[in-house]
Amino acid sequence: MxxxxxxxxxxxxxxxxxxxxxxxxxxxxxxxxxxxxxxxxxxxxxxxxxxxxxxxxxxxxxxxxxxxxxxxxxxxxxxxxxxxxxxxxxxxxxxxxxxxxxxxxxxxxxxxxxxxxxxxxxxxxxxxxxxxxxxxxxxxxxxxxxxxxxxxxxxxxxxxxxxxxxxxxxxxxxxxxxxxxxxxxxxxxxxxxxxxxxxxQSIELKEIRLSERALSRLALHEGGRVALVALTHDDFLELGCTAENAQDIVNLPRQIAGVEVAVFLYELPEHGKVKVSLRTIAPFHAAEFCAIFGGGGHARAAGCSIEGDLNDALNAVIPTLHERWFSSSR
Ligand SMILES: [Mn+2]
Missing domain, CATH: 3.90.1640.10 (inorganic pyrophosphatase (n-terminal core))
Incomplete structure (x- = not known):
């Protein structure tokens, strides 16, 4: 840094x-x-x-x-x-x-x-x-x-x-x-x-529908300290949305009481990659975590891309989060 x-x-x-x-x-x-x-x-x-x-x-x-x-x-x-x-x-x-x-x-x-x-x-x-x-x-x-x-x-x-x-x-x-x-x-x-x-206050209806899809996949980890939402390529296609319509979705899981790390995963099939968007509260350094996967950003907001589909990204991010931040209780 x-x-x-x-x-x-x-x-x-x-x-x-x-x-x-x-x-x-x-x-x-x-x-x-x-x-x-x-x-x-x-x-x-x-x-x-x-x-x-x-x-x-x-x-x-x-x-x-x-x-x-x-x-x-x-x-x-x-x-x-x-x-x-x-x-x-x-x-x-x-x-x-x-x-x-x-x-x-x-x-x-x-x-x-x-x-x-x-x-x-x-x-x-x-x-x-x-x-x-x-x-x-x-x-x-x-x-x-x-x-x-x-x-x-x-x-x-x-x-x-x-x-x-x-x-x-x-x-x-x-x-x-x-x-x-x-x-x-x-x-x-x-x-x-x-x-x-x-x-x-100018969200498009299709963006609310996209949020609905993301929240339908809401999963909590680490006793509720990590919250994750996700979107597939099909979600974007079916709703006529692009990545621009998903910019604020990571803010949904971070609003849950007790959540310290919010994760949003979304498929970018044109690149064969999944985008990871991370929001944290202190002491978790989002950019340091994303650097593990070649990404970057700020201490509390960062991003990276992971090769493969949504499952590949889940299998990379969730265990790494555990190992880095939650394996010994802090
Ligand atoms: Mn900036």
């Missing part, structure tokens, strides 16, 4: 000499990935650096309200080919970026801005702060450092990054600083009820 690496000043130094950049984040973006990328893109554009977003489609419908405030927000292939710099946000490993970005990287200088402790430092310049609640928090700091104005549209994107990565200011990464940044964003014109309605 890496400690604090790099500075916002080093990132700004890189931006001094460029005219045209691309901003991206991890594929299948969440609120922090999209919010921080859109906020940074807008502020760069407003401050004399032409910037476009790439590689973030498809994004979940609930974040659509953040997109389309500016003409030409999204970049075409030609832009990617002629840009000076690629800023990669909220992306713990470069292979988590989308495929067209992986292609473009060959000729672009990469600036890596992230808060995942498991970050692989893939950039020419790396600014990694694992104690930041979100990449949105880091982009706010970058803006302050640069003296950029944060307007209401930018503030709304950054608020979305903060609320989604702090569990609506409920996780242990909700620091005094997060609340100070939140207060500043409110002063910049954020309407929290708009974000709440779009992000948390």
């Amino acid at each position: 890496s400690d604090n690496i790099g500075t916002p000043e080093a990132v700004l130094q890189e931006l001094l000499t460029v005219k045209k950049v691309v901003v991206t984040a991890h594929a299948r973006p969440d609120g922090d990935a999209l919010g921080s990328a859109l906020a940074l893109r807008r502020m760069l554009d407003q401050n004399g650096i032409a910037a476009r977003i790439a590689g973030l489609e498809p994004y979940p419908v609930r974040f659509r309200f953040l997109i389309g405030h500016d003409k030409n927000e999204m970049c075409g292939d030609q832009w990617l080919e002629t840009a000076d710099l690629l800023l990669v946000l909220d992306c713990g490993a470069f292979d988590r970026a989308s495929s067209n970005i992986l292609e473009a990287e060959r000729h672009l200088r990469v600036i890596n801005i992230d808060h995942h402790g498991s970050n692989t430092e893939f950039g020419a310049v790396n600014w990694i702060n694992p104690s930041a609640s979100s990449t949105g928090e880091m982009i706010w700091k970058l803006a302050k450092c640069a003296g950029w104005t944060i307007d209401a549209v930018t503030a709304t994107a950054l608020w979305t990054a903060l609320v989604t990565d702090t569990g609506r200011f409920g996780f242990e990464n909700t620091t005094p600083e997060v609340m100070q940044i939140g207060a500043n964003l409110l002063e910049c014109g954020v309407h929290p009820e708009v974000i709440e309605r779009n992000v948390y």
Whole structure:
């Protein structure tokens, strides 16, 4: 696990000499990935650096309200080919970026801005702060450092990054600083009820049906301290859902009283793999567990992929959880 690496000043130094950049984040973006990328893109554009977003489609419908405030927000292939710099946000490993970005990287200088402790430092310049609640928090700091104005549209994107990565200011990464940044964003014109309605009160019916399928497979282990839900490829097919519709399902088992480790397994047949999503409470380090299977993330939220089908994944994850965390009573 890496400690604090790099500075916002080093990132700004890189931006001094460029005219045209691309901003991206991890594929299948969440609120922090999209919010921080859109906020940074807008502020760069407003401050004399032409910037476009790439590689973030498809994004979940609930974040659509953040997109389309500016003409030409999204970049075409030609832009990617002629840009000076690629800023990669909220992306713990470069292979988590989308495929067209992986292609473009060959000729672009990469600036890596992230808060995942498991970050692989893939950039020419790396600014990694694992104690930041979100990449949105880091982009706010970058803006302050640069003296950029944060307007209401930018503030709304950054608020979305903060609320989604702090569990609506409920996780242990909700620091005094997060609340100070939140207060500043409110002063910049954020309407929290708009974000709440779009992000948390806009679930599609098929997503509720998908949750129903996942809960039908709810299983408790370790005397109720581990709760697991799962979805098969057929569940997704029959309900017309994709992995984007399953982003919040891991939050269902974690709500059960006494559960310390919540696990969500779902089949991604196109890759012949099962995705594992893990949420924990202290002292269980989710990213360290997922690293056993080649994944990564944060202390309390992490993920990995396991070759095979749902049964293979169950047979890998449940005994390993027992062995690592529950074999001697703690
Ligand atoms: Mn994040």
